[in-house]
Amino acid sequence: ACDDGEIVIKFSHVTNSDRHPKGIAATLLQERVNAEMDGTACMEVFPNSTLYNDDQVLEAMLQGDVQLAAPSLSKFEQFTKTFRLFDLPFMFKNIDAVDEFQNSETGQAMKESMTRRGLLGLQFWHNGMKQMSANKPLIEPSDANGLKFRVQNSDVLKAQMAALGGSPQPMAFSEVYGALQTGVVDGQENTWSNIYGQKFFEVQDGITETNHGIIDYLLVTNVDWWESLDADVRDQLATIMAEVTETRNAASFEVNQQNRQAIIDAGGTVRELTGEQRAKWVEVMKPVWEQFTDDVGQENIDAAQAINAKH
Amino acid sequence: MEVAILFAMVVGLMLIGVPIAVSLGFSSTIFLLVLSDTSLASIAQSFFQAMAGHYTLLAIPFFILASSFMSTGGVARRIIRFSIAIVGHFPGGLAIAGVFACMLFAALSGSSPATVVAIGSIVIAGMRQVGYSRDFAAGVIANAGTLGILIPPSIVMVVYASATDVSVGRMFLAGVIPGLMAGTMLMTTIYIIAKFRNLPKGEWLGWGEVFEAGADAGWGLFLIVIILGGIYGGIFTPTEAAAVAAVYAFFISCFVYRDMGPLARPDGERNLSLMRKPIALVTAFFHRDTRDTLFEAGKLTVTLMFIIANALILKHVLTDEQIPQSIAAAMLDAGLEWWAFLIIVNIILLIGGQFMEPSGLIVIVAPLVFPIAIELGIDPIHLGIIMVVNMEIGMITPPVGLNLFVTSGVAGMPMMRVVRAALPFLAVLFVFLILITYIPWLSTYLPTTFMGPEIITN
Amino acid sequence: MSGRYEPDSIIGRVVNEIEETAIAVLLGLMTLITFINVVLRYGFNTGLIWGLEATTFLFAWLVVFGVSYAVKVTANLGVDALINLFSPPVRRVLALLAAAICIAYAFLLFKGAWDYWANFANLPKTTGRWFPTGLEEMKRTSYRGWYEVIDIPMPEWLRWIEPLMNEGESYEKIPRFIPYFILPFGMALLLFRFVQAGLRIWRGDQASLIVSHEAEDAVEDVAHMNRGD
Ligand code: NA
Ligand code: NA
Numbered sequence: 001a002c003d004d005g006e007i008v009i010k011f012s013h014v015t016n017s018d019r020h021p022k023g024i025a026a027t028l029l030q031e032r033v034n035a036e037m038d039g040t041a042c043m044e045v046f047p048n049s050t051l052y053n054d055d056q057v058l059e060a061m062l063q064g065d066v067q068l069a070a071p072s073l074s075k076f077e078q079f080t081k082t083f084r085l086f087d088l089p090f091m092f093k094n095i096d097a098v099d100e101f102q103n104s105e106t107g108q109a110m111k112e113s114m115t116r117r118g119l120l121g122l123q124f125w126h127n128g129m130k131q132m133s134a135n136k137p138l139i140e141p142s143d144a145n146g147l148k149f150r151v152q153n154s155d156v157l158k159a160q161m162a163a164l165g166g167s168p169q170p171m172a173f174s175e176v177y178g179a180l181q182t183g184v185v186d187g188q189e190n191t192w193s194n195i196y197g198q199k200f201f202e203v204q205d206g207i208t209e210t211n212h213g214i215i216d217y218l219l220v221t222n223v224d225w226w227e228s229l230d231a232d233v234r235d236q237l238a239t240i241m242a243e244v245t246e247t248r249n250a251a252s253f254e255v256n257q258q259n260r261q262a263i264i265d266a267g268g269t270v271r272e273l274t275g276e277q278r279a280k281w282v283e284v285m286k287p288v289w290e291q292f293t294d295d296v297g298q299e300n301i302d303a304a305q306a307i308n309a310k311h
Numbered sequence: 312m313e314v315a316i317l318f319a320m321v322v323g324l325m326l327i328g329v330p331i332a333v334s335l336g337f338s339s340t341i342f343l344l345v346l347s348d349t350s351l352a353s354i355a356q357s358f359f360q361a362m363a364g365h366y367t368l369l370a371i372p373f374f375i376l377a378s379s380f381m382s383t384g385g386v387a388r389r390i391i392r393f394s395i396a397i398v399g400h401f402p403g404g405l406a407i408a409g410v411f412a413c414m415l416f417a418a419l420s421g422s423s424p425a426t427v428v429a430i431g432s433i434v435i436a437g438m439r440q441v442g443y444s445r446d447f448a449a450g451v452i453a454n455a456g457t458l459g460i461l462i463p464p465s466i467v468m469v470v471y472a473s474a475t476d477v478s479v480g481r482m483f484l485a486g487v488i489p490g491l492m493a494g495t496m497l498m499t500t501i502y503i504i505a506k507f508r509n510l511p512k513g514e515w516l517g518w519g520e521v522f523e524a525g526a527d528a529g530w531g532l533f534l535i536v537i538i539l540g541g542i543y544g545g546i547f548t549p550t551e552a553a554a555v556a557a558v559y560a561f562f563i564s565c566f567v568y569r570d571m572g573p574l575a576r577p578d579g580e581r582n583l584s585l586m587r588k589p590i591a592l593v594t595a596f597f598h599r600d601t602r603d604t605l606f607e608a609g610k611l612t613v614t615l616m617f618i619i620a621n622a623l624i625l626k627h628v629l630t631d632e633q634i635p636q637s638i639a640a641a642m643l644d645a646g647l648e649w650w651a652f653l654i655i656v657n658i659i660l661l662i663g664g665q666f667m668e669p670s671g672l673i674v675i676v677a678p679l680v681f682p683i684a685i686e687l688g689i690d691p692i693h694l695g696i697i698m699v700v701n702m703e704i705g706m707i708t709p710p711v712g713l714n715l716f717v718t719s720g721v722a723g724m725p726m727m728r729v730v731r732a733a734l735p736f737l738a739v740l741f742v743f744l745i746l747i748t749y750i751p752w753l754s755t756y757l758p759t760t761f762m763g764p765e766i767i768t769n
Numbered sequence: 770m771s772g773r774y775e776p777d778s779i780i781g782r783v784v785n786e787i788e789e790t791a792i793a794v795l796l797g798l799m800t801l802i803t804f805i806n807v808v809l810r811y812g813f814n815t816g817l818i819w820g821l822e823a824t825t826f827l828f829a830w831l832v833v834f835g836v837s838y839a840v841k842v843t844a845n846l847g848v849d850a851l852i853n854l855f856s857p858p859v860r861r862v863l864a865l866l867a868a869a870i871c872i873a874y875a876f877l878l879f880k881g882a883w884d885y886w887a888n889f890a891n892l893p894k895t896t897g898r899w900f901p902t903g904l905e906e907m908k909r910t911s912y913r914g915w916y917e918v919i920d921i922p923m924p925e926w927l928r929w930i931e932p933l934m935n936e937g938e939s940y941e942k943i944p945r946f947i948p949y950f951i952l953p954f955g956m957a958l959l960l961f962r963f964v965q966a967g968l969r970i971w972r973g974d975q976a977s978l979i980v981s982h983e984a985e986d987a988v989e990d991v992a993h994m995n996r997g998d
Binding site: 324325326327328329330331332333336337340344350351352353354355356358359361362363364365366368369372373376382425428546547550551554555557558602603605606607608609610612613614616617618620666668717720721 | 789790792793794795796797799800801803804806807811821824825826828829831832833835836838839842844845846847848849850851852860863864866867870871873874877878880881882884885886894898899948949951952956977978979987988
């Protein structure tokens, strides 16, 4: 527990605290703040949705009941539609391109795009590139035709599945494993670490290495609270956050590759696509961009594509 | 220390007649305002999100509704007739049939008191007519009725699954073997008592009656196939299964059994056929019986969810003060063995069951014991079944037991007489609890076979 | 049904009919939407994407609205083992104490509900931790009329609220202040019903705030079958 006089920083998130990329980063942040800022600030982490889920936590943050959260980027749709950029399929080739974009001027500006609605983005945290899985082999985009996919609650992702001829199904995360197993839904999309962590590969025919999108998180705070901190406290916190982010983001690619290998070791099937096959997926899914260009802003898409071209 | 005061306050308020829900919510609110910097707005948010943010708990109103249609629509009567046709001719036949009927009704209903009301009211009267003592009849039904939460579907299992993020489908499967086993143990006990005490037995009515009664009850019993088949056959999630069950039950009661709705006629008269009054297909949705059944189920949902929502506020206090972590650390540091831990869980639940409605108790206790159980290598599904069986026993032990109240009401006898009457069978359930606690296989075999080993993702 | 609440005035009957029908309709809608979504998905490979969210909101409406009704008809569960041991005068004092606690509870929750809802409707929260001491001064984060739900699309006939609530910007999904409105509304009703119940206990028209088990009505309905020896 925190001592009297310390600034209490509550950090609520939805994953475990020792295996998931986000959980590991949160735990590291907590350790460092509590060690280096002892007497000044004190961080309490609430993992596993024990305090709030991803939707409630942003409400609670605006109310001042929690100070830090790290929801996935698609959860910020209600705050600014520009974040739909990250959900658009095949926007980024790989996690390095994502990383470079997030650290570019455009990416950094996005962190501050929600201040008028009370949120301030502090750091982007990587999970990784999304893969697609189903209860039958997915080689060509037409293989996804007529399948029911569980997707995160995001208009872009729903449109993306519709573009494939699939039917998007919203579903509580805890029901997904059972639903995939019994066939209530046929497939899903996720990062290697989530697919391994949730054991989805056990109940799917195989995982197709599409790298078609990303799941990343935004470490976010209440802008009023952040500005109420003394400048030196704020600077120290920001420095620790930046360092933790650099360490964990650098490790994220490695973590996902390990999970990919772990899936294969556990008997799961991983299918790679040829350049030609991948091009077909791009061809089918990329038109989704047009539906959301107004929301995202053509200039942001251009900036992302300029960076993407370098990778 | 603070936690002890919190729990003392909750219990104290309950004992002076404050509703359970308010006792939980008021004590927790005071604690949050005093101890933490949580705002009242955040407490209101918790209250609202108890419903809006917990998809799993949605199954509760649907299962309650399905059970209401089944009770109103004459399913219980038909199940009892079928049970008598099958086992009525054994020594103690009608009592055994009562247990059997409770098991069948339990497979349609998610709650224990509902099972006692539906089956008990008819069977107890029937048993007395053929010469059983009122006490024996009440004792049998009070116990067998507890199977309502063990045999799937089960509201208590839904709440456990929601509180710990395990799969509802797994919990339901896990309850099948224990449910059949507990029912068989009760029936065997009655058979032995009947042999010694020479209790009345019925006539064997022949296979004709078995098939006819079976066919008549079959429409209702088909719900079991819908619920389990639908979930494991990949047609719907457990929550949706509950909604489908409710819609199916509505159609069966209005259009097949016609004991309610536009085709029903007063006692003694033949109910109308749909051919005679096809407009019923439309009017059934707006019929007074439909509205009343929806309303009764809604009211029950409200009182149950009021408790659960406030229990979730209490859980918010525990989380906020990091109580589960400190308890887990203390227990693990003490070098607790898994079997000793399970005894502690049993005792906590048996005591807690004296004051609390089972679902509310699970909401509070599950987060406290779950992390420890995982550390000690106890299967979460197994833990869930242990908790459910404890709830069952809590329902029939004095001073406070939901099934005791209901049985005393249904049987028209004082509580303490029901308590004494239930005692021999309670002993059976205690043996059963020990078996369930120390033979994990009984709970985990079916879910592991059909759904693979349990994964702990948190 | 025998255990049924019987209002004694015409207005009372009308209000009661409205309350009961609302409860029935909310539960009926939840069931239908969920059922239709199963049929659409399994039979037609499609679905109402907003169905799940709408159902959870209806569920919240059912309970938040229904609790005040449960107080009105004394349907809330409680433990009466101890109070039954006391003499009627002691019981009355305890019941009044219990009522006071319930009123305090409903009051705190009502303040919380207002504070939670107000900003979503661009209205000021109350200040004060326990008791409202005034209204907040609106700051940048106090205007949350823009905050939309996740899935339920904005119906055209509601567009007239956009200039009032969202600075003229159009809503893609319905704003949160609509589904959340039930909170202050339901909690105000709850407070009202607890005050009424307290007055009934004060006047001696009612003995306690609780029933001892969830099936009391149903039990009364069937108990006649086993009366007498
Ligand atoms: Na059941
Ligand atoms: Na008990």
